[in-house]
Amino acid sequence: MKIVLVGHGMVGHKFLEALRQLQFPAADVTVLGEEPRTAYDRVHLSDFFAGKTAEDLSLVEPGFFADTGFDLRLNSRAAAIDRRAKTVTTQDGVTLSYDKLVLATGSYPFVPPVKGSDRGQCFVYRTIEDLEAMKEASAISRKGVVVGGGLLGLECAKALRDLGLETHVVEFAPRLMAVQVDDDGGRILRSKIEALGVQVHTERNTLEITDGRQARHRMVFADGSHLETDMIVFSAGIRPRDELARQNALAVGARGGIAIDDQCRTSDPDIYAIGECAAWRDQTFGLVAPGYEMARIAARQLAGEAGAVFAGADMSTKLKLMGVDVASIGDAHGRTPGCRSFRYTDECKQIYKKIVVSADGKHLLGAVLVGNADEYGTLLQMALNGIALPEAPEFLILPAGDGKARPGLGAHELPDSAQICSCNNVSKEQICTAVAEGATSIGEIKACTQAGATCGGCVPLVTQIMKAEMAKLGMAVTDHLCEHFPHSRQELYHLVRVGGIRSFDELLARHGRGLGCDICKPTAASIFASCWNDFVLKGELASLQDSNDYFLGNIQKDGSYSVVPRMPGGEVTPDGLIAVAQVAKKYGLYTKITGGQRVDLFGARVEQLPLIWEELIAAGFESGHAYGKSLRTVKSCVGSTWCRYGVQDSVGLAVELENRYKGLRAPHKIKFGVSGCTRECAEAQGKDVGIIATERGWNLYVCGNGGMKPRHAELIASDLDKTALVRLIDRFLMFYIRTADRLQRTSTWRDNLEGGLDYLKAVLIDDSLGIGDELERQMQHVVDTYQCEWKTAVTDPGVRRRFRSFVNDPQPDARIVFVEERGQIRPARADERVPALAATAELST
Amino acid sequence: MSTKKPRWTAVCKIGDILPGTGVCALVEDHHVAVFRLGEDGFYAIDNIDPRSGASVLSRGLIGNLGEHLVVASPLYKNHFDLRTGACLEAPEHSVRAHRVQVRGEAVFVSLSTLS
Numbered sequence: 001m002k003i004v005l006v007g008h009g010m011v012g013h014k015f016l017e018a019l020r021q022l023q024f025p026a027a028d029v030t031v032l033g034e035e036p037r038t039a040y041d042r043v044h045l046s047d048f049f050a051g052k053t054a055e056d057l058s059l060v061e062p063g064f065f066a067d068t069g070f071d072l073r074l075n076s077r078a079a080a081i082d083r084r085a086k087t088v089t090t091q092d093g094v095t096l097s098y099d100k101l102v103l104a105t106g107s108y109p110f111v112p113p114v115k116g117s118d119r120g121q122c123f124v125y126r127t128i129e130d131l132e133a134m135k136e137a138s139a140i141s142r143k144g145v146v147v148g149g150g151l152l153g154l155e156c157a158k159a160l161r162d163l164g165l166e167t168h169v170v171e172f173a174p175r176l177m178a179v180q181v182d183d184d185g186g187r188i189l190r191s192k193i194e195a196l197g198v199q200v201h202t203e204r205n206t207l208e209i210t211d212g213r214q215a216r217h218r219m220v221f222a223d224g225s226h227l228e229t230d231m232i233v234f235s236a237g238i239r240p241r242d243e244l245a246r247q248n249a250l251a252v253g254a255r256g257g258i259a260i261d262d263q264c265r266t267s268d269p270d271i272y273a274i275g276e277c278a279a280w281r282d283q284t285f286g287l288v289a290p291g292y293e294m295a296r297i298a299a300r301q302l303a304g305e306a307g308a309v310f311a312g313a314d315m316s317t318k319l320k321l322m323g324v325d326v327a328s329i330g331d332a333h334g335r336t337p338g339c340r341s342f343r344y345t346d347e348c349k350q351i352y353k354k355i356v357v358s359a360d361g362k363h364l365l366g367a368v369l370v371g372n373a374d375e376y377g378t379l380l381q382m383a384l385n386g387i388a389l390p391e392a393p394e395f396l397i398l399p400a401g402d403g404k405a406r407p408g409l410g411a412h413e414l415p416d417s418a419q420i421c422s423c424n425n426v427s428k429e430q431i432c433t434a435v436a437e438g439a440t441s442i443g444e445i446k447a448c449t450q451a452g453a454t455c456g457g458c459v460p461l462v463t464q465i466m467k468a469e470m471a472k473l474g475m476a477v478t479d480h481l482c483e484h485f486p487h488s489r490q491e492l493y494h495l496v497r498v499g500g501i502r503s504f505d506e507l508l509a510r511h512g513r514g515l516g517c518d519i520c521k522p523t524a525a526s527i528f529a530s531c532w533n534d535f536v537l538k539g540e541l542a543s544l545q546d547s548n549d550y551f552l553g554n555i556q557k558d559g560s561y562s563v564v565p566r567m568p569g570g571e572v573t574p575d576g577l578i579a580v581a582q583v584a585k586k587y588g589l590y591t592k593i594t595g596g597q598r599v600d601l602f603g604a605r606v607e608q609l610p611l612i613w614e615e616l617i618a619a620g621f622e623s624g625h626a627y628g629k630s631l632r633t634v635k636s637c638v639g640s641t642w643c644r645y646g647v648q649d650s651v652g653l654a655v656e657l658e659n660r661y662k663g664l665r666a667p668h669k670i671k672f673g674v675s676g677c678t679r680e681c682a683e684a685q686g687k688d689v690g691i692i693a694t695e696r697g698w699n700l701y702v703c704g705n706g707g708m709k710p711r712h713a714e715l716i717a718s719d720l721d722k723t724a725l726v727r728l729i730d731r732f733l734m735f736y737i738r739t740a741d742r743l744q745r746t747s748t749w750r751d752n753l754e755g756g757l758d759y760l761k762a763v764l765i766d767d768s769l770g771i772g773d774e775l776e777r778q779m780q781h782v783v784d785t786y787q788c789e790w791k792t793a794v795t796d797p798g799v800r801r802r803f804r805s806f807v808n809d810p811q812p813d814a815r816i817v818f819v820e821e822r823g824q825i826r827p828a829r830a831d832e833r834v835p836a837l838a839a840t841a842e843l844s845t
Numbered sequence: 846m847s848t849k850k851p852r853w854t855a856v857c858k859i860g861d862i863l864p865g866t867g868v869c870a871l872v873e874d875h876h877v878a879v880f881r882l883g884e885d886g887f888y889a890i891d892n893i894d895p896r897s898g899a900s901v902l903s904r905g906l907i908g909n910l911g912e913h914l915v916v917a918s919p920l921y922k923n924h925f926d927l928r929t930g931a932c933l934e935a936p937e938h939s940v941r942a943h944r945v946q947v948r949g950e951a952v953f954v955s956l957s958t959l960s
Contacts, residue, residue, distance in 0.1 A: 483911070515882065517908035518917035518924075543865030547904040547919035550866075555919055559899035805900075807857040807868035807879070815876075815893070815900050830898060 001027055003302065004088050004096050006078040006244070007104035008033035010042055011275030011291035013059050015104060018299035020068050027302070029070040030096055032088070034077040035127060043288055046155045048131050049162040050712070051685075057128070078105075081248045083268055100270055100302055103258060104295070105241035107276040107286070111234045112147070116209030121216055121231040125156045126238075134233065138163040141230030143215055145169075147206060148236035149176040154321045156235045157198050161322070168199045168227060170219065172236075175202060180317060180328035184345060185370045188352040192324045192371060195350075201227065240277045240284050253279025262309040264298040272298045285313055289422045296425070314384060314422060318369075318376045325373035330383045331356050331366035339365055342394045346371075353397035355379065362388055369397075377461035385418050412468060420465065421458045426451035428465055435469040442466065481742065482519040485512040489523055489667065489742045496527050502534075504544050522546045523742045526629055529665035530737045531778075533785040535792050536665075537799050548627035551803065552789055553609055556602060558827040560816050561609060563589070563601040564626035565616050566662060569636045569654030569674070570597025579619030583612055590824045595706075596633030596671065598624060603825050605812050607804045613790040622788040625663060629743075631670045634658040635683065639676025639693065648693030650676035653722070657691075660726070663786045664733065664779075667740040667749075685713045688746040689729055694718065698725050702732055702760070703750035711747040716761050727776060731764045734775035851944065851955040858950045862887075867903035867916065872954050877943055878903035879954060880927060882914060887947055888927035889954050891940035894918045895932070902940070 003019075005012055008031050019027055033039075040057040048057065065072050079091040081101065089095045109124035111117050121137050124130055138144065144160040146153050149171030160167040169176070175186025176193065190200050205222035212218040215228040240257040244250075251259040251267040257279025264272045275291035276284060285291060290313030300308035318327035334341050338359030345352050351371035358365055364382040369375065375397060381387065390396070414420075416429040426449045439445050442463050446452050452459040479488040487495065492511070501507050504524050508516060516524075525544035529536060536542070536549055548554055553561030565580060572580075580599050584591045587608055589601040604612055613623075626632060634657050637643065639650030654674040664670070673684030674691045683706075684690030690701035696719040704713025717728060740749040753760060762768040793799045805813040817833050818825035856870035856879060867880040869892045876892035880903070892900050897920045905916040905925075913933060915924040923934040930942040944955040 484908075515907075515909040515914070517910060517915070518906035518922065521906050521908065540865070543863055544906075546906065547901070550904065555901070555904070557897055557899065557920065559897075559901040559904075559920075802863070805869060806871045806876075807861050808855075809871045811871075813869075813876075813900050815898070833898075 001302070002097060002099045003027050003029045003102065004098040004100075005029065005031045005102045005104060006088065007106055007275075007277075008035070008039050008072065008074075009104060009106045009275070010039055010059060010288055011106070011295050012102075012104035013039035014292045015102060015274060015295035015299055016064075016068070016070055018296045019070075019302070022299055022303045024299070024303045029068075031070055031072045032076040032078050032090060032096075033072065033074045035129070036075050037128065038072065038074070040128065042126070045125070045128075045131065046159040046162070048128065049135070049159045051680075054128050078244060081244055081271075083248055083271070086270065098270075100272065102298055102302075103244060103266070103271065103273040103277055104275045105244065105277040107238040107240050107284075109234060110237045110239050112206065112236050114206050114209060116217075117232075117234065119209055119217065122209070123231065123233045125152065125159070125233050125235045131159070134159070134231070135163065137231045138165055141165055141216075143168070143229045144231045144233065145219065145227060145229040147232060147234045149173070149200065149202065150179065150235070150237065151177060151317070151319065151321075152238075153235040154193065156233050157193070158322045160233065161196070161198060165231075166199075167197070168201060168229065169193070170204045170206065170221075170227065171200070171202045172205055173202065176200065177326065177328075180332060181326065181368055181370060182333055182354065184343065185326075185352045185354065185368045188345070188347075188350050188370045189321075189324065189326060192350050193322065196322050196324075198322070238276065238286055240279065242277055242279075245273070253284065254282040255279070255284070257282075257284040260294075260310075262311070263301050264294050264310055265301070272301070274298050280310060280312065283312075285315070287313070287315060287317065289313060289425075290315075292423065293425060314380075316380055316383070316422075318373050325369065325371060327367070327369040327373040327376045329367040329376070329380050330364075332368045334366065336365050342397065344394075344397050346399075355393060355397055357389060357393055361393070364389055364393070367397075377458055377464075381414055381418055381420075381461065385415055387413055414465070420461055421449075421451040424450040431462060431465050432469045435466055435475075436473060440466070440470060440475060479741070481523060482517055484508065484514045484516050484520050487511060489527075490739050492523065493527050493530070493738055496524075497531050502528060502532055503540055505540070516544075518546070519742070522549070522629075525549070526665045526667065530782070533663075533665075533782050535787060536789060537793060537796075542799070542802075551606055551609060552613075552623060552627055552793060553604065554627045556827065558816050559813065560602070560827070561604050561606065562626070563604050563609070563612055563616075564594070564598060564624035565621035566624040566658070567598040567621075567633075568658035568662075569634055569651050571636075571651055571655060572598075576619065576621070579616070579621070583615050583619075586615075587612055588818075588825060590826065594626075594633075595635075597635050598633060600626070603816075603818060603827075605805060605816055607810075607812060610794045610800050610803050614794050617788070617791055617794065622662070623790040625789075628665060629668050630663060630665045631658070631661040631672070634672035634674060635687070636674045637676050637679075637681035639674075643676060645679060646676035646693070647695055648676055648698065650674040650682065650691075650693055653691065653698070654682075657726075657729070660783055661729075661733065663789070664737075664782055666733070666737050668743050668745045670733070670746070686710065687713060689713075689732065691725065697721050700725060700728055703746045705745055705747035711751075714750075714757055716757070717765060728764055730779040731772055731775045734779050735760075735763060735771075738775075853946065853953040853955045855951050856954050857952050859947060859952060860950070862952070865907065867905070867907065869900065869903040870954060872943075872956055875956060876900045877954055877956070878916070879945065879952060880907050880916060882907055882927070885947070886914075887945040887952060888914065889943040889945045890916070890925055890927060890930045891943075893940070894920055895938040895940060896921050896923065896935075 038060040076090045078088050080089045087095050087097045109126050123134050144165040145168045146157045147170050149169045157167050157169050176189050206219050208220045210218050212228040216230045219227045242258045245258040253259050258273035260273050260278045266273050274294035297308045297310045316329040334356045339356050341356045343354045354368045356366040367379045414428050418428045430449050434448050452462045480486050521544040584601050589603050592600050594600050634654040636650045636654035640646035671687045672689045673682040673687040675682040675684045676693045686704045686706040690713040692699045698720045700717045701713035701715050705711045817828040819828045854872045862868050862881040867878050870877050877889050878892040880888045892902050894901050904919045907916045914927040917924050930940040932938040943957050946953045
């Protein structure tokens with residue numbers, strides 16, 4: 001079957017993914033994409049200005065087209081359809097024949113018919129090309145206006161703000177997000193948005209755009225007022241791209257859009273339409289979830305599943321606009337006859353919540369949440385599944401008082417068929433099945449069901465269902481560290497600190513049972529180190545350390561170790577580099593530059609480690625703690641010392657901070673970054689602690705992460721001097737060490753922190769728990785008792801003699817074998833190691 | 846198990862093994878992990894981790910999981926029973942356990958043969 005897909009946007013690509021998943025072998029698929037690039041995530045378009053690249057936003061996994069054999073043609077706009085001949089012709093004159101044609105042409109931004117809207121520096125907000133043009137214009141602009149205060153308009157305002165412009169939003173309606181939010185919610189939303197530095201002008205009807213006096217443009221409004229600006233972005237809604245349908249006499253919806261039936265077929269049974277270009281029962285859908293559903297339906301129809309039908313879509317939404325939670329569910333405006341509502345407004349914290357219930361008070365019809373949308377998952381499920389409301393439904397949105405738990409929606413109350421993730425259409429039943437098949441973390445659930453993998457709004461509910469199912473199946477869901485301690489890591493930390501406990505035997509005797517294991521021993525060792533900071537290989541402590549900490553190196557797949565000397569701030573002298581190089585050469589080590597701006601030396605056998613370190617120490621190096629759950633590096637850019645843009649000495653600060661916190665043991669590794677100006681060359685916002693120089697001092701960001709799940713760090717204080725900065729970092733790190741779970745990076749810790757960023761700021765900056773001094777004192781103790789572990793290890797004969805491959809033979813481990821690749825060593829693969837293996841052949845007498 | 850008289854090899858002194866840790870000994874060209882659990886519990890299993898082929902099991906952390914006395918491989922963290930060599934997570938990756946004897950201060954190992 002020859003299938004031609006017109007349009008390679010989010011929905012078009014989902015259709016291709018669905019075809020692949022159905023393993024539809026007879027499909028010969030050609031894809032025409034108008035844009036110069038493959039499908040990307042338009043939902044997160046504004047991230048482009050927050051540092052994401054077009055590649056980051058891409059939705060196409062590498063090798064997708066090569067693997068599927070789908071023929072992708074970019075820069076190819078479909079210009080005409082010949083329904084009788086069943087062909088499509090592109091604007092370049094290429095004609096393709098089809099058996100089935102799928103239109104996923106999307107929509108175009110609506111520009112109101114305002115005189116002057118075609119002037120230069122006026123933009124729309126839809127494609128990466130639009131964004132690139134906006135970015136270019138922003139460089140020569142000071143002020144920007146977004147026309148349209150809807151969902152997309154506010155996203156766009158965030159983009160302008162991220163570009164550093166004075167940002168205004170002009171809206172025709174009396175409130176922001178008029179479709180999703182009511183008047184009271186709109187008021188709170190407006191004040192929150194304005195507090196973020198965006199000026200909002202509602203009830204403004206733009207009549208004309210003319211030359212400005214102070215700026216490039218002047219927007220003249222119907223009420224006689226005006227606003228001057230350097231650039232304008234129109235984001236006043238979207239319109240379906242249905243021109244191909246109109247040219248070919250396909251039926252269209254009453255308000256535009258290509259009319260489709262429940263099978264996603266147009267009035268020509270060989271032509272399908274999906275996504276924003278389609279009108280189902282005269283309704284078009286500007287959200288991605290219904291488009292994805294249509295894509296799946298169309299693919300299944302083509303694969304012969306007659307039973308696959310589109311049954312409409314829930315238009316509930318939850319999003320974060322410039323850090324402000326906004327959510328809207330079902331009948332948000334209370335238009336159902338006889339319905340009644342409950343409202344809660346907190347003007348201090350700027351929170352608004354409303355629920356709309358049925359006339360008999362038994363069912364939830366809709367909701368609006370602004371400022372805090374924690375209840376979204378519960379309320380959505382109640383509305384979608386018609387679950388009976390509790391007796392006093394107002395408590396669903398009122399803040400919990402006196403520590404009483406909110407009447408939540410137990411996961412067990414949801415029917416198996418309840419759709420939990422609307423983006424990827426995942427039911428409760430699918431999540432439970434995944435748990436039964438062994439997925440017991442949110443990451444595994446995402447990987448095998450896709451639940452929560454698109455917008456992430458349902459993650460709390462998915463987690464709740466996962467835990468409930470695990471409990472049902474008898475799996476442990478306590479926060480106990482392991483079978484030996486009926487306590488969480490946080491509780492153990494407290495017990496150690498308060499009880500002055502310094503040994504594992506004492507900890508086990510007082511608070512645990514059994515012999516310990518590979519979970520609790522290193523955890524205890526880390527807590528002891530954070531609290532008392534004794535040498536990690538001293539006496540009994542050595543037996544608690546993971547292999548990496550025991551040998552003070554990172555174990556590699558073949559049992560050899562890597563060696564990383566500390567280079568604070570990434571600064572190293574030529575002599576230092578020569579010394580490192582000489583050691584590497586002498587011991588035949590593989591060398592690689594790390595992401596943390598230092599040098600990693602691989603391939604050292606245990607008995608070589610003390611010799612290598614003796615030489616490195618003699619050359620002035622210290623342990624880099626690359627093996628520890630501890631401070632790794634403080635990455636820096638060269639800063640004001642050399643860089644023409646730098647405003648502060650970032651290297652100097654990085655060196656100072658690395659020396660202050662080196663050796664600090666924590667629940668997981670910690671990385672810092674210091675940038676000398678807002679260009680952020682040190683990528684500090686991807687670090688646990690990120691510091692960015694300003695004209696007046698330093699901005700402090702915390703809880704960022706690169707790696708598996710990138711997370712931007714959040715700003716907690718601005719324009720700090722060095723003393724204030726160090727004090728805040730002391731408090732932050734010690735508070736993290738005190739409260740985090742084992743192996744929990746600061747980013748996950750922050751995501752799970754009750755009360756979120758506001759709470760963290762209150763503890764660190766306002767000292768709301770009254771522990772600020774204590775945290776600083778505890779950190780100062782760690783700083784004052786620092787020692788280079790390698791220096792201690794090589795000078796202690798008792799410790800040093802443990803570094804050998806065999807207790808009864810000085811020979812090296814012959815199983816560690818290297819071969820050469822690109823001029824350096826690498827571990828031999830099993831087949832290359834055969835001669836060496838023969839030497840230690842299995843005994844078979 | 847062989848019915849032959851076991852051959853015992855002296856591998857080290859008690860004091861060579863820090864309580865709660867292990868060492869690797871060469872016994873008739875075999876890599877054997879010898880552990881000391883507490884002050885006077887000695888156990889020996891193959892040192893080679895079947896999953897990686899690396900000679901590392903003596904460097905794992907020891908303790909108990911329920912009834913089992915175990916070592917966790919330092920590479921992939923799978924657990925081996927110190928008394929039987931059974932891999933708890935993947936029985937196909939089990940190793941052999943060997944006999945250990947302490948005479949005076951000396952630790953002796955006798956290899957078990959392939960069954």
